[in-house]
Amino acid sequence: MTEPELHTLPARRGRAVRLKKGESIRIINTHGQQVVDTWAFNADDLREFMSMEHLRASLERIFPHAGDMLVTNRRRPILAFVEDSSPGIHDTLMAACDSYRYGLLGCTTYHDNCTDNLHGGMGLIGLTPPGCPSPLNLWMNIPVVEGGRTQWGEPVSKPGDYVVLRAEIDSVVAMSACPQDILPINGAACSPTEAHYQVLR
Amino acid sequence: MTEPELHTLPARRGRAVRLKKGESIRIINTHGQQVVDTWAFNADDLREFMSMEHLRASLERIFPHAGDMLVTNRRRPILAFVEDSSPGIHDTLMAACDSYRYGLLGCTTYHDNCTDNLHGGMGLIGLTPPGCPSPLNLWMNIPVVEGGRTQWGEPVSKPGDYVVLRAEIDSVVAMSACPQDILPINGAACSPTEAHYQVLR
Numbered sequence: 001m002t003e004p005e006l007h008t009l010p011a012r013r014g015r016a017v018r019l020k021k022g023e024s025i026r027i028i029n030t031h032g033q034q035v036v037d038t039w040a041f042n043a044d045d046l047r048e049f050m051s052m053e054h055l056r057a058s059l060e061r062i063f064p065h066a067g068d069m070l071v072t073n074r075r076r077p078i079l080a081f082v083e084d085s086s087p088g089i090h091d092t093l094m095a096a097c098d099s100y101r102y103g104l105l106g107c108t109t110y111h112d113n114c115t116d117n118l119h120g121g122m123g124l125i126g127l128t129p130p131g132c133p134s135p136l137n138l139w140m141n142i143p144v145v146e147g148g149r150t151q152w153g154e155p156v157s158k159p160g161d162y163v164v165l166r167a168e169i170d171s172v173v174a175m176s177a178c179p180q181d182i183l184p185i186n187g188a189a190c191s192p193t194e195a196h197y198q199v200l201r
Numbered sequence: 202m203t204e205p206e207l208h209t210l211p212a213r214r215g216r217a218v219r220l221k222k223g224e225s226i227r228i229i230n231t232h233g234q235q236v237v238d239t240w241a242f243n244a245d246d247l248r249e250f251m252s253m254e255h256l257r258a259s260l261e262r263i264f265p266h267a268g269d270m271l272v273t274n275r276r277r278p279i280l281a282f283v284e285d286s287s288p289g290i291h292d293t294l295m296a297a298c299d300s301y302r303y304g305l306l307g308c309t310t311y312h313d314n315c316t317d318n319l320h321g322g323m324g325l326i327g328l329t330p331p332g333c334p335s336p337l338n339l340w341m342n343i344p345v346v347e348g349g350r351t352q353w354g355e356p357v358s359k360p361g362d363y364v365v366l367r368a369e370i371d372s373v374v375a376m377s378a379c380p381q382d383i384l385p386i387n388g389a390a391c392s393p394t395e396a397h398y399q400v401l402r
Contacts, residue, residue, distance in 0.1 A: 053296035053335040062294065062349040075301035086310075093263065095254035100276035134254040134335070146346055148263040154215070 016118030033187030215318030234388030
């Protein structure tokens with residue numbers, strides 16, 4: 001069996017891929033400190049999508065682990081979380097970054113952001129998402145501490161860590177290499193990097 | 202000053218009200234154990250709405266308290282959380298219940314649900330919401346415990362407890378008296394009740 005083609009998720013950019021039911025995607029944290037905001041849509045009806053608020057109710061846990069089934073806003077499986085070589089720290093709590101966020105962080109000119117990257121990545125394959133659902137933020141480290149307070153942690157993953165997600169229905173998976181370079185979400189260097197992905201057919 | 206008119210939020214039903222900027226709504230947990238799913242929309246553009254995933258990023262906390270500003274999916278204030286006579290346990294993590302949820306809980310016939318109540322309540326004032334944003338679940342008690350696990354707790358509020366929310370922009374506030382009667386979300390009796398509200402002009 002030949003190794004599946006390795007695709008680049010460029011730094012600060014978005015990409016989207018179609019997966020048939022049963023196909024999987026391996027998302028690779030090539031340099032080890034990069035958060036990848038991840039969405040999944042029903043390929044036949046983009047109004048059905050992976051939903052963090054429905055996922056938390058389904059899992060009865062705020063963070064998913066390998067072995068979990070990820071569900072949609074219609075509470076049915078869309079992706080199986082099959083493998084995770086990293087310590088399993090991912091986030092379901094925080095919205096994708098957007099122009100408004102960077103404005104509040106002091107930016108006075110356009111800043112790349114995950115919300116626009118969702119639209120850009122899906123646009124490259126001819127699709128328009130119905131808004132920006134709350135993403136599964138792979139490798140984003142948001143500890144919930146005393147009093148329900150959250151912290152903006154650094155990823156605890158290492159170079160080459162990956163997750164494998166298997167489509168339970170015909171799906172579109174979108175990813176954004178988070179361009180956050182003001183908070184240390186993508187590591188203390190605040191230097192967002194590329195990531196990679198492979199489709200496993 | 203005369204006491205503002207007391208409106209009933211009927212058990213298992215939804216209602217919506219328009220608030221001008223500066224007006225407030227007092228939502229009253231009349232019988233003490235009732236969860237009220239609450240949404241807010243920009244009256245001039247319903248695509249802008251109070252968003253829990255943006256709120257958590259803004260507050261850096263998973264639960265809002267009196268004194269907090271509640272923000273939209275464009276990260277600007279929509280409601281000020283002015284007063285809370287209850288112990289301050291509310292939920293931002295869980296999706297509104299829906300037909301899919303009750304199907305998974307074993308219901309084989311239609312069950313009232315907060316998602317349909319959002320549509321029903323807004324329909325009564327001639328509006329159609331753009332989907333069902335993740336609600337602010339007033340008085341819903343979802344402890345987050347070790348390992349990020351969540352529990353379906355009972356409300357810790359008492360009869361007559363209330364919150365006051367002040368509109369920071371012209372808004373539509375929608376509420377659903379949660380009809381959950383399978384899990385003890387509305388108290389151990391699993392018996393959803395009415396609630397009440399007043400508009401403070």
